[in-house]
Amino acid sequence: MDLGKIQHPGFLKDMQHGDLEKLAADIRHFLITNIAKTGGHIGPNLGVVELTLMLHKTFSSPEDKFLWDVGHQAYVHKILTGRANQFGTLRQYKGLCGFPKRSESEHDVWETGHSSTSLSGAMGMAAARDIKNANYHIVPIIGDGALTGGMALEALNHIGHEKRKMIVVLNDNEMSIAPNVGAMHNMLGRLRTAGKYKWAKEELEYLLKKIPVMGGKLASTAERVKDSLKYLMVSGMFFEEMGFTYLGPLDGHSFEELEDHLQYAKKIDGPVLLHVVTKKGKGYTPAESDSIGTWHGTGPYKIDSGEFVKPVNGPPAWSKVVSDEIIKGAEKDKRVAVITPAMPVGSKLETFADLYPERFFDVGIAEQHATTMAAGMAADGMKPVLSIYSTFLQRAYDQLVHDVARQNLNVFLTIDRCGLVGADGETHQGVFDVSFLRHLPNMVVMMPKDENEGQAMVKTGLAYEDGPIAMRFPRGNAAAAPTEDEKDIIPIGSWEELTEGNDVAVLAVGTMIQPALEAAATLRAENISVKVINARFIKPLDEAMLHKLCQQGTPLLTVEETVLQGGFGSAVLEFMEEHEHRDIAIKRMGVPDRFIEHGSPKELLKEIGLTSTNIAAQIRDLCKSEHQNHQQRA
Numbered sequence: 001m002d003l004g005k006i007q008h009p010g011f012l013k014d015m016q017h018g019d020l021e022k023l024a025a026d027i028r029h030f031l032i033t034n035i036a037k038t039g040g041h042i043g044p045n046l047g048v049v050e051l052t053l054m055l056h057k058t059f060s061s062p063e064d065k066f067l068w069d070v071g072h073q074a075y076v077h078k079i080l081t082g083r084a085n086q087f088g089t090l091r092q093y094k095g096l097c098g099f100p101k102r103s104e105s106e107h108d109v110w111e112t113g114h115s116s117t118s119l120s121g122a123m124g125m126a127a128a129r130d131i132k133n134a135n136y137h138i139v140p141i142i143g144d145g146a147l148t149g150g151m152a153l154e155a156l157n158h159i160g161h162e163k164r165k166m167i168v169v170l171n172d173n174e175m176s177i178a179p180n181v182g183a184m185h186n187m188l189g190r191l192r193t194a195g196k197y198k199w200a201k202e203e204l205e206y207l208l209k210k211i212p213v214m215g216g217k218l219a220s221t222a223e224r225v226k227d228s229l230k231y232l233m234v235s236g237m238f239f240e241e242m243g244f245t246y247l248g249p250l251d252g253h254s255f256e257e258l259e260d261h262l263q264y265a266k267k268i269d270g271p272v273l274l275h276v277v278t279k280k281g282k283g284y285t286p287a288e289s290d291s292i293g294t295w296h297g298t299g300p301y302k303i304d305s306g307e308f309v310k311p312v313n314g315p316p317a318w319s320k321v322v323s324d325e326i327i328k329g330a331e332k333d334k335r336v337a338v339i340t341p342a343m344p345v346g347s348k349l350e351t352f353a354d355l356y357p358e359r360f361f362d363v364g365i366a367e368q369h370a371t372t373m374a375a376g377m378a379a380d381g382m383k384p385v386l387s388i389y390s391t392f393l394q395r396a397y398d399q400l401v402h403d404v405a406r407q408n409l410n411v412f413l414t415i416d417r418c419g420l421v422g423a424d425g426e427t428h429q430g431v432f433d434v435s436f437l438r439h440l441p442n443m444v445v446m447m448p449k450d451e452n453e454g455q456a457m458v459k460t461g462l463a464y465e466d467g468p469i470a471m472r473f474p475r476g477n478a479a480a481a482p483t484e485d486e487k488d489i490i491p492i493g494s495w496e497e498l499t500e501g502n503d504v505a506v507l508a509v510g511t512m513i514q515p516a517l518e519a520a521a522t523l524r525a526e527n528i529s530v531k532v533i534n535a536r537f538i539k540p541l542d543e544a545m546l547h548k549l550c551q552q553g554t555p556l557l558t559v560e561e562t563v564l565q566g567g568f569g570s571a572v573l574e575f576m577e578e579h580e581h582r583d584i585a586i587k588r589m590g591v592p593d594r595f596i597e598h599g600s601p602k603e604l605l606k607e608i609g610l611t612s613t614n615i616a617a618q619i620r621d622l623c624k625s626e627h628q629n630h631q632q633r634a
């Protein structure tokens with residue numbers, strides 16, 4: 001089938017299973033060949049081809065509402081809702097979003113990107129539907145990984161209490177990004193592999209009673225799904241006891257099983273949990289045999305060999321620079337332990353986990369728990385490193401305030417993916433953490449200019465004993481491999497002058513230092529001398545240096561790859577106001593007050609003006625207005 005011709009999923013209603021099998025094969029071929037070019041979340045999407053087809057065959061989107069948890073597995077949904085032709089632009093600048101996007105389609109009723117929000121969204125929609133006396137299905141699709149997220153459990157608790165009609169589809173493929181972890185995961189494992197339990201007759205009657213009117217007549221259907229009910233065992237009763245009707249586990253690649261169970265679930269009153277077992281990466285051997293998470297989200301790859309298309313032996317990833325230095329610290333200090341909320345592969349922590357399994361904790365998709373667990377470890381004398389993406393740290397704000405900063409506990413946050421991350425787009429940009437860390441009393445916030453300073457900062461963070469300290473670093477690779485020499489600890493709150501200059505001082509943070517240096521070099525040819533300062537501590541500021549610059553009357557330009565609101569530039573403004581340095585010209589450059597969509601970091605930085613060209617332009621403006629002020633004063 002030419003998938004580009006699909007405009008609406010309605011054509012599926014009358015499709016027979018044989019034709020669905022052919023369509024599934026076409027979709028798999030489409031996914032494998034297109035994502036080989038663009039990159040994307042190939043593993044998760046290959047695992048939900050049959051499930052998505054049967055969902056759109058059984059229900060009537062967009063009247064019936066699908067909420068895709070995390071949303072990285074919604075490519076098949078996008079193909080079936082008229083967007084196949086856009087896949088050449090997947091996750092690219094102004095192209096197709098890699099997650100559900102309401103502005104793209106009426107079938108995308110709920111936007112995701114962060115995990116474990118679908119059930120709460122579904123509960124909200126169920127309440128709205130019932131208040132409106134409307135009558136449509138609400139179908140959140142949540143993975144076994146996302147189910148480990150605290151929000152999901154909060155929602156299960158409420159949904160089971162409210163008993164409003166909804167069909168929760170649990171897509172259980174035994175994987176998070178990496179292998180899934182936790183007691184919930186273990187329980188699902190028991191369900192998946194349960195031996196044949198004799199299910200009591202009353203179990204069937206118990207279930208049939210839930211189907212108003214039709215109950216008796218469904219005996220034949222019940223007989224057909226009886227085989228799956230055989231697994232209705234103790235741990236299956238967990239969901240029953242939570243107020244759900246549990247159905248499954250069923251083969252998520254069998255159209256017959258899916259159709260039977262979904263039709264059955266439609267008729268059951270109250271919340272249903274349909275436990276669907278799928279295989280991540282199904283239909284493409286390299287992805288299907290992936291047991292560590294390599295094929296969860298990929299760059300371009302060669303289809304035949306499964307080789308990834310990227311520069312071999314390039315400079316190390318920033319996360320590797322950091323994790324290697326943490327390992328050195330752990331060798332010397334037995335108090336060092338590492339906690340990650342489900343991102344051991346992304347944060348390159350596998351080696352640490354192999355070397356120090358007793359000091360490594362993957363807590364699942366549970367950032368709030370991870371943060372307060374780190375506080376608990378620090379309170380009891382350990383040196384916990386909380387390894388976490390900037391965007392996912394947003395989920396643990398109160399834990400940072402209430403448990404870490406307020407108790408002034410010695411937690412070392414290594415915050416990965418800081419700045420514009422690119423293809424993941426709006427939901428993943430790491431641009432807010434400075435604003436929500438800087439205002440916390442006791443918090444130290446720092447960001448290195450390069451990989452060598454990165455190593456020195458890890459040492460500094462591990463040596464720091466006076467409370468919480470956070471080190472930010474970007475997604476992607478460092479400019480080069482760090483040098484072998486032992487790095488020195490950096491004095492807290494110290495900045496570094498990188499170039500001499502008197503006309504303007506540029507206070508640049510992290511990734512903005514290189515473009516600032518390029519701008520300074522350009523302006524030197526125009527006889528404008530620029531002092532570029534590595535503002536490596538966002539909190540505390542280097543107040544001595546700032547006072548000196550202000551007393552000299554040097555105009556200031558702050559540059560940061562974080563939102564301007566409450567960012568580093570705001571800190572400098574606050575300092576100047578507090579110390580009455582009012583006659584100093586200052587400009588701030590940063591991320592504007594809007595969400596930044598997907599694209600390459602380079603394209604996005606250009607879009608928001610964080611380039612060396614624009615830095616130079618801002619410096620020229622400062623010089624010009626400074627010159628005009630001098631003339632007026634003369």
Ligand SMILES: Cc1ncc(C[n+]2csc(CCOP(=O)(O)OP(=O)(O)O)c2C)c(N)n1
Pocket residue numbers: 044070072073113114115116142143144145146147171173175176177280296341342343365367392395
């Ligand atoms: C709050 C949050 N933390 C971490 C992530 C990173 N992440 C993206 S997908 C994923 C695993 C999801 O596993 P599962 O729900 O089982 O979906 P699958 O990929 O197996 O289909 C994780 C941890 C995220 N998106 N949101």
Ligand SMILES: CC(=O)[C@@H](O)[C@H](O)COP(=O)(O)O
Pocket residue numbers: 070072113114177296297346417421424475
């Ligand atoms: C969907 C999701 O949240 C993760 O897959 C995320 O995309 C991983 O990000 P990195 O690719 O930066 O590790």
Ligand SMILES: [Mg+2]
Pocket residue numbers: 143144145146171172173174175176
């Ligand atoms: Mg999973």
